Amino acid sequence: MRKIWFSAFLLVSVVAGCGVRPSAVITGAPAPAGPANAAVLYFLSGGQPVRVLRPLADESPPVSLDLLAAGPDESERERQYTTEVPSGTTVLDQTPAPNGVTVTLSIDVAGLSARAVDQIVCTARDSLGGSAQITLRGGGSVRGPLSCPLPG
Numbered sequence: 001m002r003k004i005w006f007s008a009f010l011l012v013s014v015v016a017g018c019g020v021r022p023s024a025v026i027t028g029a030p031a032p033a034g035p036a037n038a039a040v041l042y043f044l045s046g047g048q049p050v051r052v053l054r055p056l057a058d059e060s061p062p063v064s065l066d067l068l069a070a071g072p073d074e075s076e077r078e079r080q081y082t083t084e085v086p087s088g089t090t091v092l093d094q095t096p097a098p099n100g101v102t103v104t105l106s107i108d109v110a111g112l113s114a115r116a117v118d119q120i121v122c123t124a125r126d127s128l129g130g131s132a133q134i135t136l137r138g139g140g141s142v143r144g145p146l147s148c149p150l151p152g
Contacts, residue, residue: 108139
């Protein structure tokens with residue numbers, strides 16, 4: 001009788017499986033693409049802002065907006081990327097604001113073209129890792145709060 005009982009117990013255990021219950025598919029965010037240490041910059045291609053990943057060599061990257069103001073590098077120029085952000089533009093301060101972040105620049109923001117504003121706002125948004133609204137300040141002028149017109 002013991003042998004039959006043990007055989008029945010063994011059969012039930014095998015049929016029952018290991019105790020892990022099936023579940024629905026668990027989805028997540030898409031896998032990261034591009035270099036592990038890169039800056040996201042928005043340059044112009046055909047007059048429209050486009051997302052560009054620039055690989056970085058060192059572990060402590062410079063501020064993305066400073067890279068944007070430096071303009072496209074050689075490989076980016078070869079791919080016909082341009083910028084309307086004035087050369088020499090630097091970030092003086094980034095301050096949290098109730099609706100996002102205020103970015104103080106070294107230039108008068110009133111004179112920026114609409115495309116330059118889009119480049120700066122989209123680059124700032126991605127460097128801050130979210131969908132924050134960006135207010136630009138500089139030269140006694142304020143623009144914003146603004147949102148990037150492109151998906152992140």
